[in-house]
Amino acid sequence: MFPNISWIDFGNFCEKCKIIDGKGVTLSTVDRAFIAANVAVEGQKLSEDNPTNALSRFEFLEILARLAHSKFVETKICPTYEEAMTKLLEEHIFPHANPEPWQEFRDELLWTIDVNDVLEVNLEGLKKVYTNYHEPRKKYMTMNDAMSLMMKDTNLGLIEKDAIYCFGMCKMSVIYEQENMWQYKQLKFVELLELMGRITHQKFKDHPELHESLTLAQKIEHVLDSVLRMVGVERKDVQNNVVEESESDDDY
Numbered sequence: 001m002f003p004n005i006s007w008i009d010f011g012n013f014c015e016k017c018k019i020i021d022g023k024g025v026t027l028s029t030v031d032r033a034f035i036a037a038n039v040a041v042e043g044q045k046l047s048e049d050n051p052t053n054a055l056s057r058f059e060f061l062e063i064l065a066r067l068a069h070s071k072f073v074e075t076k077i078c079p080t081y082e083e084a085m086t087k088l089l090e091e092h093i094f095p096h097a098n099p100e101p102w103q104e105f106r107d108e109l110l111w112t113i114d115v116n117d118v119l120e121v122n123l124e125g126l127k128k129v130y131t132n133y134h135e136p137r138k139k140y141m142t143m144n145d146a147m148s149l150m151m152k153d154t155n156l157g158l159i160e161k162d163a164i165y166c167f168g169m170c171k172m173s174v175i176y177e178q179e180n181m182w183q184y185k186q187l188k189f190v191e192l193l194e195l196m197g198r199i200t201h202q203k204f205k206d207h208p209e210l211h212e213s214l215t216l217a218q219k220i221e222h223v224l225d226s227v228l229r230m231v232g233v234e235r236k237d238v239q240n241n242v243v244e245e246s247e248s249d250d251d252y
Contacts, residue, residue, distance in 0.1 A: 002143070002164050003177075003184045004054035007034055010063070017096040019088070024071040033066040057177055064088060102169060110197045114217035117238045119193050122224055125233035126196075130189050132231050141187040143167060146195065154226045156199060166198040199223055 005013075014020050014030050037059045038052045055063060065085055071077075072084035101108075109115070119126070133145040141149075150156050150163040158166070170191045174183045187195070200219045224235045 001054055002168050003171075003181075004051065004056050005060060006054050010034060010055060010060075013097075014067070017092045019067055019071065019092050021071070024075040024077075025067055029070050030067070033063050033070070036066060037063040064093070100169065105169070105197075105201065106194070109201070109216045110194060112217070114215060115197065115220060118217045118220050118224070119196065121236045121238050122228065125224075125228045125231070125235070126192065127189070128231045128233060129227055130192055141192065143185050143187065146187050146192075149227070149230075150199060154230050156203065156223065156226055158199065158202065162202050166195060166202055170194040170198050196220055196223055196227070 001009075011027070011030060014025075019025055020027060020030065034055070037055060065081060068078075068084040068088040069081060072087055073079070073081065078084040078087055129149075130141060133141045133149075146167050147160070147163050150158040150166065151160065167187070170187075171184060174180050177184070197216060197220060200216060200223045203223065204214070204219050221235060221237075228235050
């Protein structure tokens, strides 16, 4: 279903955010809004990447506007769409949605010198992993390839839900997703590097004693042991080269 949101998942999202109140918004209201947001306007392209039983990103924004209208405009609580949408976001979406730290994970944990050192010293091995999924007319990894890597081809043993989560979190937003949905289905090499960090973070959540005591770089080394073994490569350790300071710096 990635990167779309299924009917069931959106219904659960509405309950979690307390949008359904039995008055302005009922389950039937959500169902009608879901159908309306999925109706293709004249001239709009239809494709398997935008199924009628799921929401793409722009349809997700549309259905929120529809629900804001039902919840606040039709009940005379707010006079305009703008006020209704603002109220929905401030009172229901932002307090209850609790999104995962997508960019924060990169800034605070992944994009560090220690993690870079571990990935860089093992770059050739990871390139071999990436090209292992190439075919004569396919010089990239697909989402299915990444899922196989996480669930079948190694002993990482991620369940499907966690594997989809890791794949999705290592992708950047696609601006024109209807025309470029293929970008969500392909994994670039730089995204494979981030995927190593996402897999690591997800796996070690189940081991709080290690999750707190080891750095992300140290934990990535454990994941690389499994991933690189798939292509017959042993993980390389980072060599810490300490440059001694000259006793007479003034001479320079």
